Amino acid sequence: MSISFDRLQRVAQLDASVFDEVRHDSRATAPAIVVAAASMLLMGIGGWLWWWMSGLHALESVFVKTVVLGTLFSIALWLSWLLVVYMIVRRVEHTTLEIEPMLRAAGFACAPLALGIFMVVPGISFGVGIAALGGWAVATHTALRRATGIEGGTLVLANAAGFGLWSVAMSLLASDSNQIAPGPFLAESIWDAVAVSRFLG
Numbered sequence: 001m002s003i004s005f006d007r008l009q010r011v012a013q014l015d016a017s018v019f020d021e022v023r024h025d026s027r028a029t030a031p032a033i034v035v036a037a038a039s040m041l042l043m044g045i046g047g048w049l050w051w052w053m054s055g056l057h058a059l060e061s062v063f064v065k066t067v068v069l070g071t072l073f074s075i076a077l078w079l080s081w082l083l084v085v086y087m088i089v090r091r092v093e094h095t096t097l098e099i100e101p102m103l104r105a106a107g108f109a110c111a112p113l114a115l116g117i118f119m120v121v122p123g124i125s126f127g128v129g130i131a132a133l134g135g136w137a138v139a140t141h142t143a144l145r146r147a148t149g150i151e152g153g154t155l156v157l158a159n160a161a162g163f164g165l166w167s168v169a170m171s172l173l174a175s176d177s178n179q180i181a182p183g184p185f186l187a188e189s190i191w192d193a194v195a196v197s198r199f200l201g
Helices: 002-012 017-024 026-053 059-093 099-108 111-120 125-148 153-173 185-200
Strands: none
Touching: 002 017, 002 026, 002 099, 002 111, 017 026, 017 099, 017 125, 026 059, 026 099, 026 111, 026 125, 026 185, 059 099, 059 125, 059 153, 059 185, 099 125, 111 125, 125 153, 153 185
């Protein structure tokens, strides 16, 4: 595990060579999945802490929805993101990619999501959440480029499509009555609730 912590530290230092290493290290598959899951969990906790600090109600229910279910949905949709990348690159570039190297690199690229824990800080919560998502998308592009060797517009399109799928699905999971989405997506559930109340009023 010390190797994994060292790699996480290097990701934090924007050292993209980590993605080259894990591409060839079969032992890094499990740690990469753990990093991905833990980072998404921290983002979910950060969103829930923001909810709590905002004085909103139904803390236990929202915790289960946004932290537990939100993390599970986030992981599933992240895997779908990678599948979209795989399918687009394969179709456009007419090449077969190796799934495990992609998974390992993309797993460590999820580390920026852990910044979502700082959504607890009042006044900057939403900005922190958006920054975490943006950093994740950029890190994932870099990781996939290193893991696949694909350059140029094809990978940009594929990564954007995968991230778009994840983002839209998360948005759909957040509503005034259900907060099954982590981090900054909790804000959307409040917007929906305000919109509905104004409409009904």
